[in-house]
Amino acid sequence: MLNFLRAENCLICNLSAGNNFFRQSELLRLGVLENRNTNPHLSFLMRHTCKDCLSKLPLLFPENTWSFEQSNLEIRALFAYKEPINQLLLSYKFYHNLYLANWFAEIMFLLWQKFWFDYKEQAVIVPIPLGKKRLRQRGFNQAAKIAELIAGFSEITFLPDFLIRQRETARQTEMRNRTARKTNLKDAFMINPELDCFACKIKQENLTVILFDDVTTTGITLSEAAKPLLAKGLKVSATVVATEHQVKTRQQLESSTYGGDFV
Ligand SMILES: [Zn+2]
Numbered sequence: 001m002l003n004f005l006r007a008e009n010c011l012i013c014n015l016s017a018g019n020n021f022f023r024q025s026e027l028l029r030l031g032v033l034e035n036r037n038t039n040p041h042l043s044f045l046m047r048h049t050c051k052d053c054l055s056k057l058p059l060l061f062p063e064n065t066w067s068f069e070q071s072n073l074e075i076r077a078l079f080a081y082k083e084p085i086n087q088l089l090l091s092y093k094f095y096h097n098l099y100l101a102n103w104f105a106e107i108m109f110l111l112w113q114k115f116w117f118d119y120k121e122q123a124v125i126v127p128i129p130l131g132k133k134r135l136r137q138r139g140f141n142q143a144a145k146i147a148e149l150i151a152g153f154s155e156i157t158f159l160p161d162f163l164i165r166q167r168e169t170a171r172q173t174e175m176r177n178r179t180a181r182k183t184n185l186k187d188a189f190m191i192n193p194e195l196d197c198f199a200c201k202i203k204q205e206n207l208t209v210i211l212f213d214d215v216t217t218t219g220i221t222l223s224e225a226a227k228p229l230l231a232k233g234l235k236v237s238a239t240v241v242a243t244e245h246q247v248k249t250r251q252q253l254e255s256s257t258y259g260g261d262f263v
Pocket residue numbers: 010011012013014015049050051052053054
């Protein structure tokens with residue numbers, strides 16, 4: 001909590017972020033087009049992220065969406081699951097540094113403003129639910145917390161209980177291989193029967209369900225979660241904070257275009 005109150009410190013390296021300013025060229029490259037003085041999301045980012053850390057973030061190219069082989073579900077991720085994002089996510093999830101939810105939500109909203117804007121009134125955001133036991137252990141749903149903030153910024157309807165887990169599952173990271181991961185989650189998700197009316201409304205209005213999770217590795221969780229939605233005839237896409245899937249980072253793409261200049 002202390003970090004959050006000391007607003008002038010970078011949340012990533014803990015050094016002062018106060019004297020840093022972001023160059024316009026850098027921001028343009030990150031897709032931030034709005035006037036810096038009037039954009040509250042940009043000023044949040046500037047207060048909590050130093051210039052050095054910003055330039056080193058393992059950002060993926062915004063257009064870089066992909067599908068895993070097992071489904072046609074389109075997935076988009078903001079970051080590669082690498083330093084410092086993996087550390088920040090662990091700190092958020094397992095050490096309950098909940099202020100990091102704000103940082104993730106602000107940067108995801110800011111860098112993808114056009115994406116959220118395009119989906120305004122065209123989508124609902126549904127986080128991947130935790131099982132009851134896991135939720136009790138952790139005390140919060142890490143994906144839902146970030147998703148709720150983004151939904152607030154973008155004015156997209158947030159439906160936290162739309163999907164539920166029909167049974168407890170083991171942690172995906174504990175599964176030895178892909179087959180075990182798949183079996184572990186098979187038919188694990190269903191649409192909350194109490195919200196069936198929402199499913200009809202979403203279909204009638206032709207809205208897209210944006211599934212939201214913090215990390216995806218094999219995509220099995222997302223594609224299993226999409227199943228009951230697709231079975232209802234709903235449009236589904238998925239958004240995650242970070243992925244271990246091999247997608248090129250901005251630095252990798254730009255080092256060939258800009259000769260490594262990324263300041
Ligand atoms: Zn920093």
